[in-house]
Amino acid sequence: xxxMILTYxxxxxxxxxxxxxxxxxxxxxxxxxxxxxxxxxSRRHNKPWPSAFDLIKLTTGSSTLLGLHSDTVNAVCRQFxxxxxxxKRRPRWRGKKSLGWIPFAAAxxxxxxxxxxxxxxxxxxxxxxxxxxxxxxxxxxxxxxxGRWYLNVQLEVVEKQDCGASEVGIDxxxxxxxxxxxxxxxxxxxxFQKYEAALATAQRARNKKRAQTIHAKxxxxxxxxxxxxxxxxxxxxxxxVVGNVKATTLPYRTQRKSALDASWSAFRAMLRxxxxxxxxxxIEADEQLSSASCSACGARSGxxxxxALRIREWVCDGCGARHDRDINxxxxxxxxxxxxxxGCGNPRPFRAGKTLHYNSRLRPGHSYRESAVPVRWHYxxxxxxxx
Numbered sequence: 001x002x003x004m005i006l007t008y009x010x011x012x013x014x015x016x017x018x019x020x021x022x023x024x025x026x027x028x029x030x031x032x033x034x035x036x037x038x039x040x041x042s043r044r045h046n047k048p049w050p051s052a053f054d055l056i057k058l059t060t061g062s063s064t065l066l067g068l069h070s071d072t073v074n075a076v077c078r079q080f081x082x083x084x085x086x087x088k089r090r091p092r093w094r095g096k097k098s099l100g101w102i103p104f105a106a107a108x109x110x111x112x113x114x115x116x117x118x119x120x121x122x123x124x125x126x127x128x129x130x131x132x133x134x135x136x137x138x139x140x141x142x143x144x145x146x147g148r149w150y151l152n153v154q155l156e157v158v159e160k161q162d163c164g165a166s167e168v169g170i171d172x173x174x175x176x177x178x179x180x181x182x183x184x185x186x187x188x189x190x191x192f193q194k195y196e197a198a199l200a201t202a203q204r205a206r207n208k209k210r211a212q213t214i215h216a217k218x219x220x221x222x223x224x225x226x227x228x229x230x231x232x233x234x235x236x237x238x239x240x241v242v243g244n245v246k247a248t249t250l251p252y253r254t255q256r257k258s259a260l261d262a263s264w265s266a267f268r269a270m271l272r273x274x275x276x277x278x279x280x281x282x283i284e285a286d287e288q289l290s291s292a293s294c295s296a297c298g299a300r301s302g303x304x305x306x307x308a309l310r311i312r313e314w315v316c317d318g319c320g321a322r323h324d325r326d327i328n329x330x331x332x333x334x335x336x337x338x339x340x341x342x343g344c345g346n347p348r349p350f351r352a353g354k355t356l357h358y359n360s361r362l363r364p365g366h367s368y369r370e371s372a373v374p375v376r377w378h379y380x381x382x383x384x385x386x387x
Contacts (some may be wrong), residue, residue: 002159004277005137010126012141017124021141021149024147025100027066029362031059031073032094035080039090052081069120075105075138100143107136110153110234117151126151145212161279167239169334171326172267172288174258178229179326181334185231191222222263224361230270238280241337243287243329283337287329290375295331296321302328 014021035055042050050058055077083091104107104110104119111118119141133269134155169181177188195214202210233240247259268284275282292302298317303311303325312325315380 001157003366004159004273005154006134006273006277007139007152007154008130008132010129010151010153012151013127014124014149017122018147018149020122021102021124021143022100024068024102025143026231027068028076028100028102029074029098030066031062031068032080032091034059035077036090036093039084043090048341049084050079050081055081060308067120068121069104069109071105071109075103075140075310078105079103090163097144098150100141102141103138104140105138107138110136110139112136112153118330124151125174144216146209146216157277159277163234163238163275163278163280164236165279167241167334167338168233168237168336169241169330169332169335170271170286171243171329172262172264173326174246174255174262176326177262177267179324179330181327181330183327185326188258188262189221189225190258190261191218191225222261226263226267226270230267230274232289233271234274234278234280239283239334239337240271240275240280240347241285241333242271243290244284245287260366265311271349283340285333287333290329290332291325292322293328293332294318294321295335 004312009341012018012021035050038050038055042048056074059073059077062068063073066073080091080127081240088150109119112132115125124141132153132155134157137154137156139151139153142152144150171179173179174188176185178186180186195218198306199211199214202214245264247256247264250256268291272284274280289300292304293300294302294316297316297319299316301317302314302323303309313323314325315322
């Protein structure tokens with residue numbers, strides 16, 4: 001039985017409890033800033049950076065004075081050390097403009113009873129949008145830009161094995177969000193363009209609340225659309241191959257803005273964790289020359305370069321096959337994944353960060369990423385509990 005970690009998010013009914021959570025968030029900021037002061041003192045005296053264990057030891061006993069749970073203080077110290085080591089410098093101070101954040105590092109800090117979560121003997125009600133069907137590992141209370149509070153809990157849940165039986169290659173684009181290897185296209189809703197005029201009006205009027213509401217509406221509509229499309233693809237297919245195109249690699253600024261609106265990275269992330277959770281195999285393949293190579297004969301006779309982006313259909317010089325640019329790329333991506341899958345060999349156990357070579361067989365419920373070297377495939381950190 002395979003397990004995975006998922007994060008469930010619930011909206012807190014903060015009409016009466018928002019002030020309590022805001023007070024706790026200010027106490028969390030004091031712990032964070034104290035860790036920052038210890039970091040600065042160590043730097044001035046040329047001392048080694050304090051570890052998470054050192055910070056926890058220095059803050060022992062402060063939870064009672066601050067009105068926080070001891071697990072919350074420990075979680076803040078650990079996160080400070082992680083953020084500092086990742087950035088290789090002291091993280092920013094947390095003040096009045098910082099969004100509220102109250103972490104807890106263990107399930108013992110809270111108790112969920114129906115639509116109520118109990119933290120430090122205080123009851124906070126939330127909209128129970130779905131059942132908590134797993135073992136709670138950790139979580140947090142978090143505030144968004146509009147001042148709304150949410151309960152985030154990380155759960156250890158059992159993976160399902162209900163994916164489809166088909167295989168699909170996906171070419172991400174701007175005119176169409178995704179083009180599938182079977183010829184279907186998922187239209188790009190262009191959520192930002194729908195509300196761009198209203199957002200500009202609110203910003204010119206310096207109506208901050210209205211602008212925040214529009215931004216939230218755009219983000220929610222985009223996430224809802226991506227969730228529905230990614231779930232539909234996972235339910236239909238057992239092998240999902242996606243190109244590794246990035247918005248930062250596009251040549252023109254207008255293209256980058258449209259790519260950020262399409263949110264390719266979020267779509268890939270949803271496909272990845274949903275494929276793992278439902279027993280499918282996810283592959284992120286290098287799409288170099290996928291549009292220029294003929295999917296029928298393999299000849300490199302298609303349009304290349306930025307000037308040829310306007311060419312959407314072309315005829316192969318080698319075999320005379322007529323191709324749609326995006327469908328041809330999706331078919332090539334799927335063919336590359338099938339080439340990898342055809343490499344017979346006994347499955348070997350491997351951990352995150354290792355490489356999967358062509359003499360190893362793809363395993364369902366895993367995700368793979370192709371590197372710049374064509375004979376090596378990376379296995380990213382997207383699975384916590386290997387089979």
